[in-house]
Amino acid sequence: MRRMVLAAMWVTAALGASRAGAYPEFQAWVDGQTPRNVNCALCHAHGDGPDGVKPGQIGSLSPEQLAALNEARQAFEPGQQVDSPILNEFGDRMVEKLGRTGIIQLRQRPGDLPQAYGFESDLDGDGIPDAREYIDGTLATNAHHGDPWLLLRHNLKANWWHLVLIAIATLLGLYGINNLLAWFEQAIGGDEEAAEGEAGIMKFEIRNSKLETNSNSTILK
């Protein structure tokens, strides 16, 4: 009996998928919008879409996941929490915001989806709104994927303190190398003047400019 119920659930889910599980109009619109190639992973758990037996596709779902899928499919109106096993976080959020009815209506004009979805949500926290990522054909669920220029600007702002620290650390390291070289030169009996007192880069530079007037070395051939 349990098997029959599960089989019935699977058939319902599979039929549902073929009816309204995947909406390729959105993918086609994004493909035409950007030089980037996109696939179903824009909104789905699997790049090849919901149909199939691979992870994230209907054929691979456990009974519990099938139940979750059926529940997600009842979200016709906006505002219902969705956790579909065949959608990624962006797909879930889209259904939550627009409802399945809204999404089905937008199939005819997929370019309106960003406005309908809004530009407030940023699921991956990369500083680029999900709607903008949809327009750009980048992954709204991956903080390492987005328009490079926007990512750079956001990450520079977000990490400025790390950058200041690494700059200070590098300068201190170079200052140390500066002194180490001066000490080493003294140790191997080099120019004594260089090793006396401070051996800052400025001193080296001044001495260097003096040395540039030296005659050609015998090392040159």
Next chain:
Amino acid sequence: MKTAQLVQTSLEFLTDRFPIEKMNVNSLVRTKEVPVHRMSWAYYLGGLALFLFLVQLVTGLMLMFYYEPTVSDAHASVERITEHIGGGALVRNLHTWSASAMIFAVVVHMLTAFAMKAFAKPREITWVSGVLLLLITFAFGFTGYLLPWHQIAVNATKVGLQSIEEAGAYLPGAMSAWPGALKELIQGEASVGQATLSRFYAIHVMVLPLAFFGVLSLHLLSVQLHGMSQGVDRPTGRTERFFPFFILKDAWLWGVVFLVLFVVALCLPFEAFFSYPLFEAYDAMGSTPDGIKPEWYFYFIYYPLELLPFWVIMLAQNAAIAVLLAAPWIFRKTSRRALGVITVAVATYLVVMTVFGQQIYEMFKGGA
């Protein structure tokens, strides 16, 4: 008699190239001078390449702690490094960006060394070891590309390995089977799979670094023994001391490059420049995404390969490698001015193919 002469000539050659009397701190460090002229900046490129190699070494070692070289786990382990390991994304980006930067530095180093006739006697071994380092660096790029086991990695590697096998069609007799055997040896099985990944991983993290260290030691020793070449036809007569001034400037350059690399690695994920389907886990039964290409530093050979008959590219590639290795003898009497013209021509080709390769391809093939 001929054998004795050959041995004598070889010994003289080696004695000139590795003078024992110069193998001391005084000659190698204290009294070494570096010429100063309009091309002096090029002397820092070798050190820069070395620095980037060290970055590769350190970040590569860190990645090895978490990377799993199996077809089932490789992609997941790379995702884990990027998403869940503290600092993992930074280290991975440092590794990727510095790999590209290293190849760029090595190629520019080779071009400038060629233009400055840095291969002239007694620096033949410096040059030949440098060319070997260049080839090893490309091999690093080729083998490392497969390791994340994503769509672009596996499919591009398949194309690369396939081209080895195709070379067999142009070889006579029994030799025609050699490229196929070589491909099988590298691949390890009928198609790109676990054996290929294991071999590429071993080559990438063990064989190539050991070979690199060996050849690099020879290269650096040779550079220190013979100093930098004069670089220009009319020396200015100005020099600067290698130690500490040149070394110090090298260190500052390394510091600046490290900072730039750090900023780029922290703020600009490498993968952001590509379509995301290319970075999904490789699926032998799934669809192959559009846009499968090798890394940018192979474009100079990839696009011609797409446009011209295979034998033309094979011939040109082998001829180029042979000319590079034999440059000290082929261009022995060529002036630096002429070498400069050749360098500009080669550099132009490399830049055009790398930057505009796709457009050129579309122009001739009528669409991607």
